[in-house]
Amino acid sequence: MYGLVNQAIRDMVVERFGAEAWADIRALTGAEELFLTMQQYPDELTFSLVEAVCKLQGTEADAVLQAFGEYWIEYVAKNYRELFAIAGGDFVTFVKNLNSLHTRVAQMMPELQAPGFSISDEQEGRFVLHYHSRRNGMQAMIPGLFQGLGRRFATRVSLTYLEGKAEGLDHDCFQVEYSRHEGN
Ligand code: HEM
Structure with missing residues (x-):
């Protein structure tokens, strides 16, 4: 998946749980500090980020994905304002x-x-x-x-x-x- 998705997961974690939580997730997954939005990363990395959030927060993957879905809308509406606006x-x-x-x-x-x-x-x-x-x-x-x-x-x-x-x-x-x- 494009790095945009991993970057959004990172931003959600930092905003909601703080920079230390992201440092813990990096330690668990070996993820980089920042992702290149336009570069491809293996899907497994994205899934391992979600798993790491679950582990640290003690939540189920479904709950993390649900929260990320809501976050994604705000994220792309802000970062791709024009594309978003013309969709309806x-x-x-x-x-x-x-x-x-x-x-x-x-x-x-x-x-x-x-x-x-x-x-x-x-x-x-x-x-x-x-x-x-x-x-x-x-x-x-x-x-x-x-x-x-x-x-x-x-x-x-x-x-x-x-x-x-x-x-x-x-x-x-x-x-x-x-x-x-x-x-x-
Ligand atoms: C400007 C707005 C948007 C951008 C830039 C965008 C971009 C992307 C990108 C980069 C991916 C990763 C797929 C890949 O790399 O192969 C993706 C996946 C996805 N997007 Fe969007 N997206 C936008 C809006 C939306 C909206 C509004 C929805 C739904 C309401 C949505 C639903 C999804 C879903 C469900 C996936 C998972 C891919 C899958 O099922 O395999 N996206 N999108």
Whole structure:
């Protein structure tokens, strides 16, 4: 994965738990102090960073990935402001543009192995989200990512896992329910 992801994990750890926690994670994983955003690193390194956070904080990987999903939205919205802005001004439009967003990201990062998203069973306030990934083990990020999007678009969002790779499918499915609210 591109170093951007590891760098975001590092920044989340430093912001939330302090520089010492990051030093401990480096000691456990052998990770560098900083990552080059545009350079490729093995996926195993990213997973070992998540594991190290779990070990130090005494939390489950799913909880760390969920928190990281929410953090990721703030992180890319801040660091890729324009790309983010053109993907849409409301929750559903943005979700429908996630693939074209990653296609634009791939113009800068040609080796990107982007996720694929599609929706089905669309009704007022709900739809089924299909998340396709060449990787395994990242589905726990999805509820956090969508909560983060909800927060940006003043929308209450809740996700329920329906079925997926754990049940032998080739992708993961979530029921998404959402409603707009005023203010924060
Ligand atoms: C400007 C905004 C964004 C940028 C620059 C960006 C960039 C990236 C990068 C660099 C990766 C690592 C993949 C690799 O290196 O092969 C990635 C993965 C991923 N991104 Fe994005 N992303 C953005 C927005 C989003 C949003 C809004 C979502 C979802 C709501 C999202 C969902 C994901 C997921 C789930 C993965 C994991 C990859 C996988 O499933 O294999 N991203 N993205």
